[in-house]
Amino acid sequence: MSSEQRKKTVALAVRLTPDEAEAIREKARDGGVTVSEFFRAAALGRKTRSTIDAQVINELRRLGGLQKKIHNDTGGSYSKETADILRAIKDAIERLGRGDLQGDGQA
Incomplete structure (x- = not known):
């Protein structure tokens, strides 16, 4: 146990609805x-330091690369569908960067 953890000896009770508790846990x-x-x-008023944002962005980029490969391998047979998926992936990455998605790294 770190010295920082040992210093945290006071527990506070908070009353929440079940929905609030689940939202906070999530x-x-x-x-x-x-x-x-x-x-x-x-x-x-502190920001949390989340590694999840970076992991999610990397996974979205990987999925975008795979989608682009499918598009190229099929000669664009599904160009509308692949374009829609690539656009959705790009939008998700941008929203993450702006903090518009859950897991925005901020409390």
């Missing part, structure tokens, strides 16, 4: 942090 999970870390960051 946001913490999406940000790659514990619920405690998420609450501390939100309450103290």
